[in-house]
Amino acid sequence: NTLRLPSIRSKIGEVKILSADDIKADLQKCGLAGSPTRVVETKENTSGRRKCEFISFDRLDEVIKNSLNKTKQKIQITHTEKKISKVLCVTKAPIEYAKTVSDNIAFCDNNDVDAVIGAIKNENPDAVLFGSDSISKRVSALIAAKLDLGLCADCTALQTDGETLYMIRPALSGSVIAKIKSLTKPAMATVRTNKNSSDIVVSAGYGAKNCLESIKAFADRYGAQLGASRKAVDNDILPYELQVGLTGKTVSPSVYIAIGISGAVHHIVGMDKAGTVIAINPDKGAPIFDYADYGIIENFHNISGGKK
Secondary structure (H helix, E strand, C coil), X not given: CCCCCCCCCCCCCXXXXXXXXXXXXXXXXXXXXXXXXXXXXXXXXXXXXXXXXXXXXXXXXXXXXXXXXXXCCCCCCCCCCCCCCCEEEECCCCXXXXXXXXXXXXXXXXXXXXXXXXXXXXXXXXXXXECCCHHHHHHHHHHHHHHCCCEXXXXXXXXXXXXXXXXXXXXXXXXXXXXXXXXXXXXXXXXXXXXXXXXXXXXXXXXXXXXXXXXXXXXHHCCCEEEECHHHHHCCCCCHHHEECCCXXXXXXXXXXXXXXXXXXXXXXXXXXXXXXXXXXXXXXCHHHHHCCEEECCCHHHCECCEC
């Protein structure tokens, strides 16, 4: 079977309600009492906001060319002053996150449940970090269940006071940033790692469902990689492997072009590290413009081959 994250769609039908007794669940392991992690702090997620300049289509080529010529800033991950003793990285994917909280990093190159469990027992780390791919998420969950450990998924930053690892992640569809700690040791987390992407990524949203062929031609014209919003994927308009966002992949191209995407926060967290963001949407009030450098207020079907 192909691993993928669940869709937000649901089927209408009778809901069967099961009690703890029905599934022989231990009440001490249910709810907050049974959770091995705790939310320490929450705050509104205001990251990624930009000042949008609205332009016409005839400036699009110029803006893209100038944006590609800009020196792309390296993504900065904040390092903590104090460090925990040791971090175990499962593959090299989470190494940049590990460096922010520890100077002593061990590796397990085999992303296999038994191999990682063996490494945990041998290394005795304070924390175990995994990448954000589907296999890593599956393996980390299985290990957490087998070793009765806490697991925090989709972290975007790590902090420590030298003793406790604090895991930072978006919550409530990305509208809130939560600071979480594990009550068990080692703490375990999957961290959001950037996927390799071309210099330009063109993403289509549900609002562009009627002009996908034009969007694909537009992307080909610029040698761009194709992306998608969650709603476009959940409605079978585009495949999951193209999904950008909280429940998809993270990209950081020089230029990110969002077409027909409303700008829900869960999408923004997957592309807010792009060098330049260009949004094309007929609704001037769409949230996507709050996270774009340039905005074009237009329906994409008014473009033929990427030009007006």
